[in-house]
Amino acid sequence: MQKKWKFLSGLSWSEMFSDREGERIVSTYLGVLLKTSLILLPLIAAYKILYFSVIYPVDYILIILALFFGFLLIALKKGYIKMSSYLFIASAWIALTCMAAFSDGVKDISVVSYIVIIFLATLFTAAGFAVFVTVASIASVWILAFIPPRNGLMSPGDTPFVLSIDYTLLFIIVLISVILFARSYHYSYARVTRELRDRTRAEKLLSINEIKLKEKNEELSAAKQKAEESEKLKSAFIKNLSHEIRTPMNGIVGFVELLQQPDTDQTKRDEYIAVIKSCTTKLSSMVNDLIDISKIEAGAVELRISQFESRKLIKDIENMFSRSASNKGLVFSIESDFENIVIRSDLEKIMQTIIHIVDNAIKFTPDGKVSCKLSRVLDNLVISVSDTGIGIKDSNQKLIFDRFRQAESGLNRTYEGSGLGLAITKGNIELLGGEIEVESMVGKGSVFTCTIPVEFISGAAGFIYDKPEVDTLKKLKILLVEDDEITYIYLRELLHDLNIELIWAMNGAEAVEKFKAGPSFDIVLMDIKLPGMDGYSATKLIKEIRSDIPVIAISAYTPEDEKITDSDMTFDGYLMKPVEKKELLIRITQAIDVNML
Numbered sequence: 001m002q003k004k005w006k007f008l009s010g011l012s013w014s015e016m017f018s019d020r021e022g023e024r025i026v027s028t029y030l031g032v033l034l035k036t037s038l039i040l041l042p043l044i045a046a047y048k049i050l051y052f053s054v055i056y057p058v059d060y061i062l063i064i065l066a067l068f069f070g071f072l073l074i075a076l077k078k079g080y081i082k083m084s085s086y087l088f089i090a091s092a093w094i095a096l097t098c099m100a101a102f103s104d105g106v107k108d109i110s111v112v113s114y115i116v117i118i119f120l121a122t123l124f125t126a127a128g129f130a131v132f133v134t135v136a137s138i139a140s141v142w143i144l145a146f147i148p149p150r151n152g153l154m155s156p157g158d159t160p161f162v163l164s165i166d167y168t169l170l171f172i173i174v175l176i177s178v179i180l181f182a183r184s185y186h187y188s189y190a191r192v193t194r195e196l197r198d199r200t201r202a203e204k205l206l207s208i209n210e211i212k213l214k215e216k217n218e219e220l221s222a223a224k225q226k227a228e229e230s231e232k233l234k235s236a237f238i239k240n241l242s243h244e245i246r247t248p249m250n251g252i253v254g255f256v257e258l259l260q261q262p263d264t265d266q267t268k269r270d271e272y273i274a275v276i277k278s279c280t281t282k283l284s285s286m287v288n289d290l291i292d293i294s295k296i297e298a299g300a301v302e303l304r305i306s307q308f309e310s311r312k313l314i315k316d317i318e319n320m321f322s323r324s325a326s327n328k329g330l331v332f333s334i335e336s337d338f339e340n341i342v343i344r345s346d347l348e349k350i351m352q353t354i355i356h357i358v359d360n361a362i363k364f365t366p367d368g369k370v371s372c373k374l375s376r377v378l379d380n381l382v383i384s385v386s387d388t389g390i391g392i393k394d395s396n397q398k399l400i401f402d403r404f405r406q407a408e409s410g411l412n413r414t415y416e417g418s419g420l421g422l423a424i425t426k427g428n429i430e431l432l433g434g435e436i437e438v439e440s441m442v443g444k445g446s447v448f449t450c451t452i453p454v455e456f457i458s459g460a461a462g463f464i465y466d467k468p469e470v471d472t473l474k475k476l477k478i479l480l481v482e483d484d485e486i487t488y489i490y491l492r493e494l495l496h497d498l499n500i501e502l503i504w505a506m507n508g509a510e511a512v513e514k515f516k517a518g519p520s521f522d523i524v525l526m527d528i529k530l531p532g533m534d535g536y537s538a539t540k541l542i543k544e545i546r547s548d549i550p551v552i553a554i555s556a557y558t559p560e561d562e563k564i565t566d567s568d569m570t571f572d573g574y575l576m577k578p579v580e581k582k583e584l585l586i587r588i589t590q591a592i593d594v595n596m597l
Contacts, residue, residue, distance in 0.1 A: 023081055026081055026085065026124060027076060027081050029123075029124070030076060030081070030084060030085055030088060030124060031073065031076055031077075033088070033120075034069050034070075034072055034073045034076065034084075034088065035073065037065075037066065037069045038066055038069055038070055038073065041062045041063075041065055041066040041069070042062075042063065042066050044062055045059045045062040045063050045066070057098075058099045061095050061098050061099055062095075062099075064095075065091060065092075065095045068087075068091050069088070069091075072084045072087055072088055072091075075087075085124040085125050086125055086129065088120075088124070089117060089120060089121045089124065089125055089129070089133060092117050092120075093114075093117050093133055093136065093137070096113045096114065096117065097136075097140045097144075100140070100144050114137040114140075114141070117133060117137070118130060118133055118134050118137060121133040121134075245283065245286060247279075247282075248278075248279035248280070248282045248283040248286075249279070249283065251275055251276065251278075251279035252276050252279045252280060252283070255272040255273075255275050255276045255279075256276065258272050259272050259273070259276075280578075284578060289420045289421065289424060290420070292352075292420075292424045292427075293420045293423055293424055293427070296423075296424065296427035296428075296431075297427075301427070301428075301431055303346045303349070303431065303432070304346055304347075304348060305344060305345060305346055306344070306345075306346070306347055307342050307343070307344045307457065308342070308343055308345075308347045309340055309341070309342055309343075310336055310338070310340055310341050310342075310343055310374065311340040313343075313347070313350070313351070313374075314334050314335070314336060314374065316351070317334050317351075317354055317355075317358065317372065318332075318334050320355065321358050321359075321362060321370075324362055325362050325370060328362065328365075328366075329367060330362060330365055330367070330368065330369060330370055331368070331369035331370070332358075332362070332369070332370050332371075332372075333369070333370075333371050333372070334371070334372040334373070334374075335371075335372075335373055335374070336373065336374035336375070337373070337374070337375045337376065338374075338375075338376045341376075341456055341457070341458060342456075342457040342458070343381065343454050343455070343456060343457070344454060344455035344456075344457055345381070345432065345452065345454040345455065346432060349428040349431070349432060350381070350383075350432075350452065352424070352425070352428060353383065353425050353428055353429060353450055353452075354372065354383060354385070356421040356422065356424060356425045357383075357385045357422075357425060357448045357450070358370065358372055358385055359421065360421060360422065361385055361386075361387035361389060361446070361448075362387075364387070364389040364390050364446075365387045365388055365389035365390075365445070366389070366390070367388070368387070368388030368389070368445070369387070369388055370385070370386070370387045370388075370389075371385070371386050371387075372384070372385050373385075373386075376456065377451070379453055379454065379455070379456065380434070380451050380452060380453055380454065381451075381452045381453075381454045382449065382450070382451050382452075383449070383450040383452070384447060384448070384449045384450075385447070385448045386445065386446070386447040386448075387445045387446055387447075388444070388445040389445050389446060390442070390443065391440045391441050391442040391443055391444050391445055391446055392438065392440040392442070392446055393442055397438050397440060400422050400438070401422050401423060401425075401426045401436070402423060425450075429450055429452060432452050432453065433452070433453045434450060434451050434452035434453060435450075435451055436448065436449070436450045436451075437449045437451075475499045475500070475501060476498075476499065476500045476501070476522045476523065476588075476592075477500075477501045477503070477520060477521050477522050478495075478500055478501070478502050478503065478521065478522065478523050478524070478525060479503050479505060479511060479514060479515060479521045479523075479524045479525070480492075480502055480503065480504050480505070480525045481505045481506075481507070481508065481510075481511040481524065481525065481526045481527055481530065481535065481538060482504070482505075482506070482525070482527045482554070483506050483507055483527060483529075483530050483531055484527075487527075487577070488504050490579075491525070491579065491584075492504075494579075494581050494584065495584075503521070507530050507531050507532050507533060508530045508532060508533030508534060508535060508537055508538030509532055509533045509538070511524070511526070511538050511542070512533070512538055512541045512542060512545075515542050515545060515546075515549075516545060519545055519546050519549075521549065522550075522592055523549070523550045523551075523552065523588060523591055523592055524539070524542060524549060524550070524551045524552070525552050525554055525575075526538065526539055526551050526552065526553055526554065526571070527553075527554050527555065528553055528554075528555040529555065529556075535553060535555075536570060539551045539553075539570050539571065540570065543570075550572040550573070550591035550592055551570070551571050551572055551573075552571065552572060552573040552574070552575060552587050552588070552591060553570075553571040553573070553574045553575065554575045554576075554577065554579060555574075555575075555576065555577065556576070556577040572591050573587040573590060573591050574587075575587055
């Protein structure tokens with residue numbers, strides 16, 4: 001059966017008018033026919049009634065058909081396209097047949113009307129329904145052919161039987177022609193549309209795939225290049241780091257051995273000690289840089305906001321670099337364009353920023369001068385460091401802020417350093433909400449400009465660093481809580497020449513017991529990481545015994561690691577290992593009314 005009706009495949013409603021455009025076309029065409037019929041049918045009926053002065057059955061049919069077409073037009077506007085199409089063909093065919101039966105039988109107008117209805121059935125409905133209408137038309141022609149003719153199409157020489165045969169043949173030919181036309185048109189249109197759609201989709205897909213492939217190749221190429229560059233930088237950094245660590249270590253170990261020689265005089269000893277101290281400082285700086293860059297990359301750096309004087313900041317920088325610049329034959333200067341003022345920000349990070357930039361400027365300036373200037377621009381502290389050094393190539397002015405980057409690399413490099421200083425500086429400035437810029441010309445020098453948002457507070461005279469009245473005759477009693485014996489021995493020797501009585505406790509519980517036994521201590525130096533009871537717990541118990549006792553925390557970790565903030569009232573100060581004598585005495589001086597300097 002499927003093979004038999006394959007001729008009609010593709011002519012069903014769902015095939016011809018499955019998309020919105022097809023439905024729109026059918027709806028438009030059918031609407032035109034319905035509106036035309038609504039105008040013409042009542043006019044024809046009215047004309048005939050007026051002309052004959054009698055209402056015939058045909059007139060009733062025309063009026064009823066017009067009303068029904070009005071109903072179909074409403075249904076069509078509401079979206080019932082398929083139903084309206086079928087009912088339109090069916091009602092037109094029924095009306096035509098009824099009118100033929102009530103008039104002269106099969107006439108020329110009846111034949112033409114049947115042909116039109118068959119064509120419209122093929123166009124607006126399915127092929128099966130068109131076949132049904134054709135068969136019904138043929139049947140009606142045969143039936144109506146035997147109605148006695150009056151003024152119909154039949155001539156005296158034609159018999160109804162002969163005319164019915166002719167009309168049958170005519171109807172079949174019309175049906176086949178229309179179906180073939182519709183099928184050919186539909187097949188060609190569908191094929192072209194399908195091929196065009198498939199080709200467009202394929203071209204679009206191919207274009208998208210080509211773009212994606214190109215982007216992916218570019219990404220892979222960039223990632224490969226970046227990975228190779230990163231690997232080279234890491235390899236160079238590790239080699240450089242090994243050199244930078246082993247060099248001071250070699251100095252420390254070597255000069256310690258020289259110190260142990262019995263025939264070394266005091267002058268040589270002082271010289272060796274100075275070298276050891278310099279190597280230790282360099283090694284400590286290297287370790288601190290590695291810790292800092294690791295924290296910056298991990299996002300573990302926290303701000304420690306405090307208030308400080310601009311005068312003291314400038315003085316500390318001047319004291320720190322004047323000698324090293326002078327030893328290279330350089331002129332170093334630092335100034336500000338504002339009077340002494342209190343600044344609220346993270347002093348440690350601002351100091352670290354200036355230290356790294358000035359240290360680089362001195363390092364890369366063979367002769368001439370290095371200048372540092374502090375300026376106030378609205379609510380920003382602007383730090384400008386200029387030098388007359390070797391300068392930086394344009395292509396390297398952005399790269400120098402990447403970690404592991406250095407002006408030189410390889411075994412023949414002139415300048416020492418880990419290549420982390422500017423990366424740390426940039427990380428700290430961005431954490432403070434600021435930015436850093438560089439202008440440089442090779443052979444002429446460089447200018448680094450840092451813009452940092454801060455809070456300026458007036459009234460800085462004697463704000464922090466004016467020291468209290470001294471009482472050098474008073475003997476201090478200090479409780480040192482430290483589980484590491486080497487640290488205890490170091491601090492004991494550090495303070496042995498001062499008027500201090502140092503009591504040692506190896507853990508928190510022992511410290512609390514000793515403080516209970518004699519709470520006449522002037523200050524407590526408390527390690528935080530202790531076996532058993534830690535420094536926090538011990539400090540709280542000690543302050544419950546005596547709330548006014550100053551406690552200075554000592555730890556190998558930074559305040560951020562220990563979660564110590566400026567609002568933390570547990571400790572009255574903080575020292576980070578390795579402890580320097582000057583810094584220790586400053587903390588003691590700030591904690592109690594005694595000047596140890």
